[in-house]
Amino acid sequence: MSEKNNTDPKQRNSGLSKSKNILQVRKKIALQGGGTKAIEKQKAGGKLTARERILALVDSNSFHEYDLFVEHAGRDFDMNKKYLPGDGVITGTGTINGHPICIFAQDFTVAGGSLGYMHAKKITKIMDHAMKLRVPLIGINDSGGARIQEGVNSLAGYGEIFYRNTQASGVIPQISVILGPCAGGAVYSPALTDFVFVVDKISKMFITGPEVIKTVLGEEISMEDLGGAKVHAEITGNAHFYAESEVECFEQIKSLVSFIPWNNKTTAKPFPKKTPRTRQYKIEDIFPSNPKQPYDVRDIIKSIADSSEFMEIQEKFAANIVIGFGRMEGRTVGFVANQPLVLAGVLDVDSSDKAARFIRYCDSFNIPLVTLVDLPGYLPGIDQEHSGVIRHGAKILYAYSEATVPKITLIMRKAYGGGYIAMCSNHLRADFVFAWPTAEIAVMGPEGAANIIFRNEIKNAENPDEVRKQKVKEYKDKFANPYVAAAYGYVDAVIEPDETRKMLIHALDISEEKRVDAPDKKHGIPPF
Ligand code: HXC
Numbered sequence: 001m002s003e004k005n006n007t008d009p010k011q012r013n014s015g016l017s018k019s020k021n022i023l024q025v026r027k028k029i030a031l032q033g034g035g036t037k038a039i040e041k042q043k044a045g046g047k048l049t050a051r052e053r054i055l056a057l058v059d060s061n062s063f064h065e066y067d068l069f070v071e072h073a074g075r076d077f078d079m080n081k082k083y084l085p086g087d088g089v090i091t092g093t094g095t096i097n098g099h100p101i102c103i104f105a106q107d108f109t110v111a112g113g114s115l116g117y118m119h120a121k122k123i124t125k126i127m128d129h130a131m132k133l134r135v136p137l138i139g140i141n142d143s144g145g146a147r148i149q150e151g152v153n154s155l156a157g158y159g160e161i162f163y164r165n166t167q168a169s170g171v172i173p174q175i176s177v178i179l180g181p182c183a184g185g186a187v188y189s190p191a192l193t194d195f196v197f198v199v200d201k202i203s204k205m206f207i208t209g210p211e212v213i214k215t216v217l218g219e220e221i222s223m224e225d226l227g228g229a230k231v232h233a234e235i236t237g238n239a240h241f242y243a244e245s246e247v248e249c250f251e252q253i254k255s256l257v258s259f260i261p262w263n264n265k266t267t268a269k270p271f272p273k274k275t276p277r278t279r280q281y282k283i284e285d286i287f288p289s290n291p292k293q294p295y296d297v298r299d300i301i302k303s304i305a306d307s308s309e310f311m312e313i314q315e316k317f318a319a320n321i322v323i324g325f326g327r328m329e330g331r332t333v334g335f336v337a338n339q340p341l342v343l344a345g346v347l348d349v350d351s352s353d354k355a356a357r358f359i360r361y362c363d364s365f366n367i368p369l370v371t372l373v374d375l376p377g378y379l380p381g382i383d384q385e386h387s388g389v390i391r392h393g394a395k396i397l398y399a400y401s402e403a404t405v406p407k408i409t410l411i412m413r414k415a416y417g418g419g420y421i422a423m424c425s426n427h428l429r430a431d432f433v434f435a436w437p438t439a440e441i442a443v444m445g446p447e448g449a450a451n452i453i454f455r456n457e458i459k460n461a462e463n464p465d466e467v468r469k470q471k472v473k474e475y476k477d478k479f480a481n482p483y484v485a486a487a488y489g490y491v492d493a494v495i496e497p498d499e500t501r502k503m504l505i506h507a508l509d510i511s512e513e514k515r516v517d518a519p520d521k522k523h524g525i526p527p528f
Contacts, residue, residue, distance in 0.1 A: 030068050030085045034109025042109050047179065047202055048246055050090050050105035050113075053140050057250045058094035058103070065092040067125065073117040077149045084110050087119040088143075091126040093135075096257045099269075102130035105140035108180050113143035115185060116150040120157020127164045134263035136173040138253070141190060142180030158185035165192035170364035172263050175253060178203040178232075178239070179246060181223065191238065194361055195256060195313075198229035198239040199249050205232055205239075230316075237317040237350060255311055259325040259332045260365055267366045268332035276501065277308040283497040291413060291438065294340040297322055297372060300412070301335050304328070304501045310335065313358065318350035323358040328370070329505050334362035337372035338423065340413075347419055348379040349392040356395035356526075363403035368508055369424065373411040376445060377419040393422070394527040400428040402524065406511030408504055411435040411482065411491070416444050426490045431514065432507040434500070435482035435491045442479040446472045449479075 033039060033049060042049055048056065054063055072087045074080065088110035093102050104123050106113035115123075123139070130137040146154035168174055169192065176190035177197045181204040190196050190205070198205075206227035213219050213226070225231070233242035241256070243249035261268045281303035288295055302308035305326030312324040320342040326333055336355050338345030347355075362369050378384075378393055400407070400422070409430040415423065420441055424430045435441070443449065450471040451458070461467035478484075485491045495503050 026069065033085055033107050034111075038109035045202070047108075047142070049109065050107035050140065050142065053177075053179065053246065053250075054090060054092070054094070054103055054105050056247065057138070057140075057253060058096055058101070059098065062094040063092055063103075064094065065090060067091055067122045070118050070122055072119070072150075073153065074147070074150050076151075079149050086110070087116060087122065088113050089115075089119045089122050091122045093126075093129070096254055099257050099262065100133070100135045101138055101257070102126050102133070102135055103138045103140070106143045106180075106186075108142040108144075111144075111147065113141075113180065113186075114145065114147035115143060115154055115157050116147035117153040117157055119147070120154070120160060124157075124160050124164055127161070127168065130172055131164070131168050134172060134265070136175060136257065136260070136262060137168065137193075138175045138177065139189065139193070140177045140179055141182050141186055142178075143182055143186040145182070145184030145186045155185070158188070161185075161189050162192060165189055169194075170264060173257075173260050173365065175256070177249065177253065178205055178229075179249075180204070181209075183207070183209055187238075195240045196232070196238060197241045197243065197249050197253060198232055199243050199246055200229045202246065203229040203232070203239075233314075234316040237314060237354060239317075240313050242316065256325075259311060259327075260367070264364055264366065270330040271306070271327055273330045274307040274327075276303055276305060278303070281308050283500065287412065287438075287497065291440075294344070296341050297337040297339050297345070297374065300372060301326060301337060304504060305333070305335075306330065314354055318348070318354045320345055320348065321351035321355050323355060325367075328501070328508055331508065332367050333508070334358060334367045334369050335372065336369060336424070338375040338419075340374050343379065345375040345414075346377065346379040347375060347393060347396065347422060348384055349387045349389050352389075352392045352394075352396045352422075356399040359396070359399035359403055363399075363405050366405060368406035368408070368511065369403065370504060370508075371407070371409045371424040371430070373409060373415045373420070373423040374413040375416070375419040375423065376414055377417040378422075391527045393418070396422050397428065398524070398526045400424045400430075402526075404514070404516040404518065406508060406514050407431050408507045408511070409433045410500065410504070411439040411441060413438050413440060414445070415439060415441045417442075426492075429516075431511050432493075432503075433491050434493050434495050434503055434507075435486070436497050436500075437482065437494060439482035439485075439491075439494075440480040441482055441485040441491070442475075446476045446480055449475050 070087050072084045088107045091104040104126050174193035175195050176193045187205045204223050204227050210221055232239035241252050281299055283303050286295055286299040301310045310324055310326045320339050322337045322339045407424050407430045409424045426433050454471040458464045458468050482491050482494050486494055
């Protein structure tokens with residue numbers, strides 16, 4: 001009797017248990033990854049294994065793995081004799097605090113997590129799922145880059161991934177976690193995604209490693225100094241979040257996922273409404289009465305955001321501008337704020353890049369923008385001019401002008417020159433511009449302005465210092481306030497600082513159904 005027509009339950013069960021055994025054996029072998037020695041090496045480096053990482057990140061019992069039995073396609077250099085479990089990458093679906101996600105984690109214990117043809121196929125398959133299902137994609141990267149033995153097929157694999165990263169950009173959130181030495185192609189996919197997480201001493205990112213640099217240029221540098229976590233969090237800006245350990249990094253990802261929507265057709269899940277911790281964060285205690293004294297703008301954000309919670313992004317890079325997520329009455333808001341503590345909060349090449357990208361992210365994912373303004377303008381200097389401050393500075397103008405999400409602006413103190421326009425002014429189509437009575441909206445600061453427009457009067461005066469002081473005062477009285485801008489309707493309301501949260505919440509409430517018809521075009525050409 002054929003197995004198909006077998007009606008004897010005993011025999012049927014024995015067939016089932018036989019196949020179950022085969023499955024168990026196959027699974028056991030595949031789940032061993034690169035084997036005990038490679039796993040020991042991974043652990044000695046303070047790293048979790050790829051599977052442990054996924055399990056530490058997703059809700060318990062939520063992870064479902066696919067393509068466990070995929071085999072590599074390498075044929076040259078004796079690769080056909082090698083077994084690479086799962087071809088060095090684990091893929092699947094799960095949830096984070098109930099949010100569905102698609103995920104992959106490269107397994108460094110298997111051929112250094114290098115990317116061959118089937119390894120890439122597994123990644124692109126889960127990426128396609130994420131796009132179809134419209135859920136976030138999380139990639140845990142720990143890879144030596146293109147698998148050298150598979151030649152052009154490895155490069156093709158990367159190309160397929162980059163293409164999908166670009167297609168998915170602005171449709172589903174893409175999160176990259178760098179948890180190992182990521183070289184070559186292994187860093188370009190993260191660079192195309194929305195958020196990059198790094199961990200101290202574990203993450204390394206570079207296009208060409210120290211060996212190549214030494215051979216080609218004769219320069220010597222350690223992996224850490226070339227592309228360690230701190231380098232990317234502080235100097236290059238390639239990383240958005242920095243953690244001391246893998247566990248801390250996973251907590252950060254969970255928090256981020258709670259702020260963002262699953263895709264560009266929805267909004268982030270609302271949270272219970274909570275007032276800020278006003279005893280700890282009082283505007284009158286934070287904001288100095290001396291207009292020349294700096295303060296930490298993050299404390300102002302905490303004075304108005306729900307529960308005083310603020311998830312800062314790129315904290316250590318271009319710290320003269322602050323960006324990040326908070327909530328107002330339960331809804332996610334993207335905050336952009338000049339930071340008077342660093343370079344007086346000026347806009348420069350890096351801060352313009354940082355803010356512009358974040359503004360575009362919020363706009364893509366239906367997150368309203370709240371902009372807090374206090375800056376003397378764009379940073380002058382030869383270095384800035386030669387680094388392309390014209391092109392980079394234009395990005396923030398472009399990003400705000402293009403954004404159609406609700407845009408609410410608060411001018412707290414200085415809003416001078418190009419800085420006034422760039423920080424989501426009425427002219428770039430802010431929906432509401434509020435100003436505190438301390439706001440100074442002018443082409444430039446009183447000292448600079450008086451020196452230019454009253455130059456001759458000051459020069460020819462009997463007592464130039466006295467006349468300069470008098471002219472500075474005249475200019476201040478006339479322009480260093482919010483009322484001239486308010487008289488032209490560029491400021492919608494001059495408000496008391498303690499009214500701020502109430503006014504912002506009302507503006508956000510009333511803008512909920514905002515619709516803007518963009519001109520019919522394929523896409524614009526931002527000053528990349
Ligand atoms: C095949 C690789 C590999 C690779 C590592 N391995 N990288 N196999 N292709 N690209 C293998 C190693 O041979 C070794 O196998 C195992 O992974 C672990 O590697 P180790 O060198 O022992 O680990 P470690 O000392 O920690 O060094 C990690 C590393 C180093 C810094 C990543 O392996 C390295 O420099 N790899 C090459 C990096 C690189 O140049 N990649 C190509 C980039 S070009 P065994 O069997 O001994 O355990 C690229 C093109 C795409 O990616 C560009 C798109 C824009």
